Amino acid sequence: MSRVVKIGDLEVGGGNPVRIKGMLKTPTTKRESLVKEAMRLWEEGAEAIRVAVKEKKDVEVAKFLKKYVKVPLVADIHFHYKLGLLVAEAGFDALRLNPLNIYKKKEVVETIRAAKKSNLSIRIGVNSGGFKREFASEEALAKKMVETVEEYLKxxxxxxxxxxxxxxxxxxxLTTIKANQIFRKKFDYPLHIGVTATGPFLQGVVKSSLAAGxxxxxxxxxxxxxxLTTPSFWEIKIARFIVQFMKKRRFFSEIISCPLCSRSEVNLIRRVNEFQRVVDKLEKEGCSLPAxxxxxxxxxxxxxxxxxxDIGVAFGKGKAAIFKKGKILGYTNEENLIEDLIRYFNN
Ligand code: SF4
Known part of the structure; x- marks a missing residue:
């Protein structure tokens, strides 16, 4: 089992639930949009949010955002280690350092000491895109990524x-999977997992699901x-799906629906989408729904x-049977499906 490390008050690793992390995409100068984005991420379920700190003025953003969102903030630092020193005192909860662009020992040590003084954890994040050369295989690249982290860890x-x-x-x-597997065999530091630069939405969802799965x-x-190359809230939605479907946490009611074929006489695509919207609304209102x-x-x-x-409906000719825990409770039809299903939730 991994060891426990904190990002602010959030415990990560050591048997804690798999945490969901988000990232802001709005420039830090656009304060109103930035707050909106951060609040949306928080509402969607982000438990920590990463903020890009590119220059000195970005450092102030932590105190500003914390007036609106109650989640730990992680400053993403590249190239300029001195930003890491400023961040440590600016209200951030953690730092992300990249060994491929902040690597001089003296600078790294100074940053570590500043983080320690302010009780910040540090994510060491290596992305394969940081190596500006080709590798013979996925395995060779994965090994190089792990070696880079190992050296830095010293x-x-x-x-x-x-x-x-x-x-x-x-x-x-495959490289992402391999690198994480190799690392986990050697070290017990918590792993923040994900595929990077995943491409268009659907490719990104599939790549992320495969690797994380x-x-x-x-x-x-x-x-x-x-x-994902999308607005940031999608990243939280997909992360929660992955974590729930891998049975690591439960966030929402799961709707099981068939792919629909020419055998069916019901407009299932329409009815399932309508039903999903109703379920989303009820969950937002805090209703307890069947799993x-x-x-x-x-x-x-x-x-x-x-x-x-827990509850289900199976369409037949002109009508549909409603089941709950294996028993037929009654019958409905396409038009009354949603109303009847919800009525039976609590019966
Ligand atoms: S309509 Fe029936 S046979 Fe067709 S996909 Fe759905 S459950 Fe399967």
């Missing part, structure tokens, strides 16, 4: 600094940040899925 451990989280990311799924299924991964709700297009797999869900 400086931290010599300073008796262990509040460290590690990330090893590539835009390639493989890692989480083997118990590797303490915090997840999904990286699994099945909506199936016909009697082939319908009764089975509906039977196994």
């Amino acid at each position: 400086i931290f451990e010599k300073e008796n600094f262990f509040d460290i989280i590690i990330s090893l990311k590539s835009s390639d799924v 493989v890692l989480l299924s083997a118990g590797v991964g303490d915090v997840i940040r999904v990286s 699994k709700i099945a909506i199936m297009g016909c009697v082939v797999n319908g009764p089975g899925e509906a039977y196994q869900a």
Whole structure:
């Protein structure tokens, strides 16, 4: 099991739930939009938020954002270690350092000491894009990423600094998986997992799900940040899906619906989308909903899925049977589906 490291008050690793991390994409100068984005991330379920600190004036943003969102903030520092020193006293909860662009021992030591003094943890994050050369295989690149972290860690451990989280990311799924697997065999620092630079939305979702799915299924991964070329709230939504579907946490009611084929006589796509919107609204209002709700297009797999869900509906000719915990409670039709299902939630 990984050790526990804190980002502010948030415990990561050591059997704590897999944490969901977000990242702000709005320039720090656009304060109003920045707050809106941060609040949206928080509402969606981000438990820590990363902020890019490119220059001196970005450092002030932590105190400003903390008036609005109650989540720990992580300053992402590249190239200029002195920003790390400023950040340590500016209200941030953690730092992210990149060994490929802040590597001079004296500078790293100074940053570690500043973080220690202000009780900040540090994420050491290596992205494969930082190596400006080709590698013979995914494995060779993954090994190089881990070696880079290992060398960097020596400086931290010599300073008796262990509040460290590690990330090893590539835009390639297999490299990301391999690097994290190699690292986990050697060290117990918590791992922040995710694929980087994933490409367009659907590719990004699939790459992120594959890498995080493989890692989480083997118990590797303490915090997840999904990286997508989209507005940032999508990254939180997808991260929560991954974590829930890997059975690491439960955030929402899962709707099980069949793919629909020519056997079905119901407009299932429309009804499932409508139902999802209602479920989202009820969850936002704090209603307690069944863990699994099945909506199936016909009697082939319908009764089975509906039977196994907490509540389910299986369409037949002109009507649909509503099941709860394996028993038929009653019947409905396409038009009354949502109303009837919700009525039976609490019966
Ligand atoms: S449950 Fe029925 S309608 Fe849905 S995909 Fe299977 S056979 Fe087709």
